[in-house]
Amino acid sequence: MPALEGHRTYDAVIVGGGHNGLVAAAYLARAGRSVLVLERLDHTGGAAVSTRPFAGVDARLSRYSYLVSLLPKKIVRDLGLTFRVRGRTISSYTPVERDGQPTGLLVGGGERRTREAFAKLTGGEREYQAWQRFYGMTGRVAQRVFPTLTEPLPTRDDLRRRVDDEEAWRTLFEEPIGVAVEDRFADDLVRGVVLTDALIGTFADAHDPSLKQNRCLLYHVIGGGTGAWDVPVGGMGALTDALAAKAREAGAVIATGHEAVRIDTDGRTAEITYRTADGESVVGARHVLVNASPQALAELIGDTLPAPAEGAQLKVNMLLKRLPKLRDTSVDPREAFSGTFHIAEGYEQLAVAHAQADAGELPAAPPSEIYCHSLTDPTILGPDLVEQGYQTLTLFGLHTPARLFDRDNDAVRDELLKSTLAQLDAHLAEPLADCLATDADGRPCIEAKTPLDLERDLRLPGGNIFHRDLSWPYAEDGTGAWGVATRHANVLLCGAGAVRGGGVSGVPGHNAAMAVLEGDD
Incomplete structure (x- = not known):
């Protein structure tokens, strides 16, 4: 940790050393700007970190965020990152019981195999053809919209012209996604699989008039x-470690254990007060980039706090001695768990779970999805664990808003975890508990994080993984050319709460850096 001497002024001070802050630091330092990153924790990475959560076990898990889709190759190339991802041959598996027999839908492994899986589940071609048309449409939208994320914000009309497909625009940007799901698909399970991408980290019904579920689907x-979700080789920490290395290599100063507590600005220059174990100090800056939530920015600068948008997810990390056997014996567990394994995510199940949570109750059948990182990338496990056949499981639960945990976070977490795993066990030929590894103290290798845990650990307001409701990827009032502007000319938002923020993308960091460099020209 470097010692910051005196009252030095930097071209840019970045508050928060998460992946977006590190992207901004690397770009600005490579452009010759003097850059200081202030990070309150003793390490960089924010939510995109790898840790060994189980005592005495050599398993380095992506503790909070875990898959990569939105990181542009442009950022990887521009910064010369030594970071790789691997694709998954299986997209998803969704188990279900039909006519008293276990079955399911496996998507992936080639077009023929996917078509046959749809036919087996639904008894015909209709659902598969609807699936192909829907994701053909979203694929075309992806090709046209994704490149705009690292460009100045288009207007709404400009983006609509770029999409150049009125049916797609209406489906994704104007009507609740539930309309399209119900019009295009007949099978409840298929409907649910489509809808889940609209609900990850977003507490909404399929027909929510705010369309926040549509915005979530769009980014997914x-x-x-392409919309593909890839596995980060070495875990998510490999990305942020590479970013920190590139930022330092370019000349940025990264000060961990330095917590920014106040920003004073006149719009041209700023002073940032920060706290360490030795007390408070002040550093000057021409620009301040805040890689934290809009709520944190308001607190730092003394503005009125915006209303928080609560998170609604349960994150569970597990290490297993072996993958569990499935009741559906037609599917190899190594395939089922290598993609996204949907649990209690039928369309009606999702609607019921949302209604129960909205009424202040834990869902009776909590929906969630699981994937196994180590099947695609075993490098996160020590050689001995790999040899013994150990595997990781990451579970992400839906429709569990922060308010449900207010009465007793620990007790509700335990209750929710138990009922969530019971939903999984219903599709297994053996209890998951029998497959869990144990740590050096003999405890099962499983940890769960609620929205309140994420708020405490990472200062995510309400545990919201996107900092606030996701935005449309076009300009609206006050967003500025790059979607990072605040009401203070030299203070920019470069975290997930910026326009086009959310997820592990680096996009807000890139865009904030571009806004600074354009303003300096």
Whole structure:
């Protein structure tokens, strides 16, 4: 940790050393600007980190965020990052019981295999053809919209012309996504699989008039211009470690254990007060880039706090001695868990779970999805664990808003985890508990994080993984040319709460850096 001497002025001070702050730092330092990153924790990375959560076990898990889709190759190329992702041959598996028999829908492994899986589940070609048409449409939108994320914001009309498909525009940008799901698909399970991408980290009904579910779906289907979700080789920490290395290599100063507590600005220059174990100090800056939530920015600068948008997810990390056997014996567990394994995510199940949570109750059948990182990338496990056949599981639960945990976070977490795993067990031929590894103290290797845990650990307001409701990827009043503007000319928002923020993308960091460099020209 470097010592910051005196009252030095930097071209840019970045508040927060998460991945977006590191992207901004690397771009600005490479452009010859003097850059200081202030990070309150003793490490960089924010929510995009890898840790060993289980005592004495050599498993380095992506603790919070875990898959990559929205990171543009442009950023990887521009910064010369030594970071790779691997694709998944299986997109998803969704188990279900039909006519008293276990079955399911496996998507992936080639077009023929996917078509046959749809036919087996639904008894015909209709649902598969509807699936092909729907994702053909979103694929075309992805090709046209994704490149705009690292360009100045288009207007709404400009983006609509770029999409150049009125049916797609109406479906994704104007009507609640529930309309399209119900019009295009007949099978409840297929409907649910489509809808889940609109609900990750977003507490909404399929027909929510705010269309926040549509915005969530949009960002989930445009990544990389294809919508593919890839596995980060080495875990998510490999990305942020590479970013920190590139920022330092370019000359940026990264000060961990330095917590920004106040920003004073006249619109041209700023002073940032920060706190360390030794007390408070002040540093000057021409520009301040805040890689934190809009709520945190308001607190730092003394503005009125915006209303928080609560998070609504349960994140569970597990290490298993072996993958569990499935009741559906037609599917290899190594395939089922290598993609997204949907649990209790039928269309009606999702609607019921949302209604129950909205009424202040835990969902009786909590919906969630699981994937196994180590099947695609075993490098996150020590050689001994790999040899013994150990595997990781990451579970992401839906429709569990922060308000449900207010009465007793620990007790509700335990209750929710138990009922969530019971939903999984219903599709397994053996209890998941029998497959869990144990740590050096003999405890099961499983940890769960609620929205309140994320608020405490990462200062995400209400545990919202996007900092606030996701935005449309076009200009609206006050967004500025790059979607990072605040009411203070030299203070920019470069975190997930910026326009086109959310997810592990680096896009807000890139765009804030471009806004600074354009303003300096």
